[in-house]
Amino acid sequence: MTAVTAPEPAEQAKEGEGSLRSSAMRGGIYLVVRQGLNVFLKLIGVMLITRVLGPTEYGAYVAAFNVYLYSTLIGQAGVGVYLLRHPGEVPDLAVRTCYALLALLGIGLMLGLEASRGLLTGWTGVPGYGPVMAVMALALPFKLITIPPTIALERALNYKRVATIEIGGDTAYYFVAVPLALTGTGAMSLAVSLVLRELLFFVLAHYYVGHGPRFGFDGRTAKSVIRYAGTFSFANWVWQARMLVNPLIVGPVAGQHAVGIVGMTVGILEMLSIIKTIAWRLSVSVLGRVQSDFEKIRRAVTEGMELQIIAVGSLLLGFAWFGGIAVPLVFGARWAPVMQLYPYVALAYLAIAAFNIHSAVMSVIDRNTDLGLCYVVHILLLGLGTWLGVRHFGMIGYGFGEMLALLAYGLVHWALARRIGSPDYRLAGLWFVAAALGLFWRQLGWWTIPLPFLALATPASVRRIRRILEQIRKPRRAEARA
Structure with a gap:
């Protein structure tokens, strides 16, 4: 599979609004199931983790995680929504270009997070921020490169596989985080688990679309993505x-x-x-x-x-x-x-x-x-x-x-x-x-x-x-x- 596909316009017209709503509802059911299981996992995992860590140690993780998560949103740069809204089939070269842009952004932001650890530790007044971020930042490139295959599944309204990917990653996260927290590793247990979760997302998403990351570059596509990012990402970055x-x-x-x-x-x-x-x-x-x-x-x-x-x-x-x-x-x-x-x-x-x-x-x-x-x-x-x-x-x-x-x-x-x-x-x-x-x-x-x-x-x-x-x-x- 070399391109992100969407239903053809003629097929959309044939199916009609009722069929579209039905497909969306089925997709919504899968997402609800996924989110329901995710909430269950979080309740069990967070219950155990937070009882052990307490507010102070958990605060170190929250401070680092919020900065990490905001960095991932900057790195997405509107690429996901650009692919999701693309009319008809997305050309393979455009997909490859998006891969390349995301990889470059991921590596650059990872280095930026590592370099700014000392500065942000002093600003936030959270002593545990630096060590936690040192580990957490390693997940960022994998997080971003997972976007194109995930969007391919969403465009096909294949939320069943999206749910499978996310449930698998979240299960692995808590399967690792809880034992580590119980052994006294503190906030670092959550950082290590986050990296492993993003790696699993990366592997499963590419497995389901049938290919690994594929890089290329097309100047016209890059300009189109950047132009869209200038509007969509502006709103998203400000909100987040x-x-x-x-x-x-x-x-x-x-x-x-x-x-x-x-x-x-x-x-x-x-x-x-x-x-x-x-x-x-x-x-x-x-x-x-x-x-x-x-x-x-x-x-x-x-x-x-x-x-x-x-x-x-x-x-x-x-x-x-x-x-x-x-x-x-x-x-x-x-x-x-x-x-x-x-x-x-x-x-x-x-x-x-x-x-x-x-x-x-x-x-x-x-x-x-x-x-x-x-x-x-x-x-x-x-x-x-x-x-x-x-x-x-x-x-x-x-x-x-x-x-x-x-x-x-x-x-x-x-x-x-x-x-x-x-x-x-x-x-x-x-x-x-x-x-x-x-x-x-x-x-x-x-x-x-x-x-x-x-x-x-x-x-x-x-x-x-x-x-x-x-x-x-x-x-x-x-x-x-x-």
């Missing part, structure tokens, strides 16, 4: 700068222990809201095929907001209500402060889920510069709010920064509505407010707990939920008849 706020702002002010608590809180919320990642990945694949039909896109944004708030909000609320019991029991008493910070950060993740489809649509219709400018405001508000909040209120100040950054979503709406028109926010807004109040039941009182249920029980909500369930059943009935 969120992950640097913890080590670079919380760390110097509040210390390594606070970095660990914030990192655990964010990690829990990433697990609980993983559906937003699935929705974004499917949205880019599917909406890219109807990107000229603004009416369908507006409807997709409206429905996507509602689905995300119900799905993600339910999990966030459940943890808000029972996490006070679960966190000390599962992770240990040292992690109890997580629940003090949780509702503030959970509110931010609920907003991220609600506006997730907005960002996917703006990427699909190539309005990445507008999206990036909105994200600049978001990051500035988050950074400023966190810096002021942590200085005056300690660790919980990070939550105040997240709440201040919510103001930037007004700009995201404006940027999208100016291009395709405004989605319908009525039901999504009702559900969002009810869920937001429910998250703060400890601060506001028990009266907020029934509010999400009352919001879902309104006549408009009941009708909408019935329509959602009917849309889910339609593809299943169509497949049964076929």
Whole structure:
């Protein structure tokens, strides 16, 4: 297999919107299964690891990992989405060129991370950062070179194999990390496991596409990728700068222990809201095929907001209500402060889920510069709010920064509505407010707990939920008849 392929336009027309939705749903099922197993693995692995490491040692890993992860996002340079959105079959020379660009970026960034270890150790105030990063940086080239084969599978909507690759790598990660942590290697156990996981991803992805890395260079393709990276990657790099706020702002002010608590809180919320990642990945694949039909896109944004708030909000609320019991029991008493910070950060993740489809649509219709400018405001508000909040209120100040950054979503709406028109926010807004109040039941009182249920029980909500369930059943009935 020498090229990344996608369904031909004639085949797309023949299959029709129903078949496309059915394929996307099957892909979504595989991703949900994968993410469900991943969450299970994380719960078991993180439970054991964090009980042994504690917030301070875990803070060293979080500081290094966030910088590493942001470096991988810089290195991706929009190549993955460039390949994913490419119309028709991607030429083999273009794939080879993407391989070459990713390899060069991976090696360059790896060397940069190694060279900057001393500087960032001093800035973050996290003594364990340097040794952990020395190992972790070795994984970066393999991480980036895995992108082209993974995208080939996603373009074919072969999420079953994508799920197999990711489950295999995550299983190997915890299979190695837990024993190492128990032997007293501290944060270094996670760094070693990360490198092994990325190596396994690299091997499995190329095994499933039937070839190893293939390098070449085409100047026209390179210019096209770089031009696209200048818009898409700008938005993505700005948004993902969120992950640097913890080590670079919380760390110097509040210390390594606070970095660990914030990192655990964010990690829990990433697990609980993983559906937003699935929705974004499917949205880019599917909406890219109807990107000229603004009416369908507006409807997709409206429905996507509602689905995300119900799905993600339910999990966030459940943890808000029972996490006070679960966190000390599962992770240990040292992690109890997580629940003090949780509702503030959970509110931010609920907003991220609600506006997730907005960002996917703006990427699909190539309005990445507008999206990036909105994200600049978001990051500035988050950074400023966190810096002021942590200085005056300690660790919980990070939550105040997240709440201040919510103001930037007004700009995201404006940027999208100016291009395709405004989605319908009525039901999504009702559900969002009810869920937001429910998250703060400890601060506001028990009266907020029934509010999400009352919001879902309104006549408009009941009708909408019935329509959602009917849309889910339609593809299943169509497949049964076929």
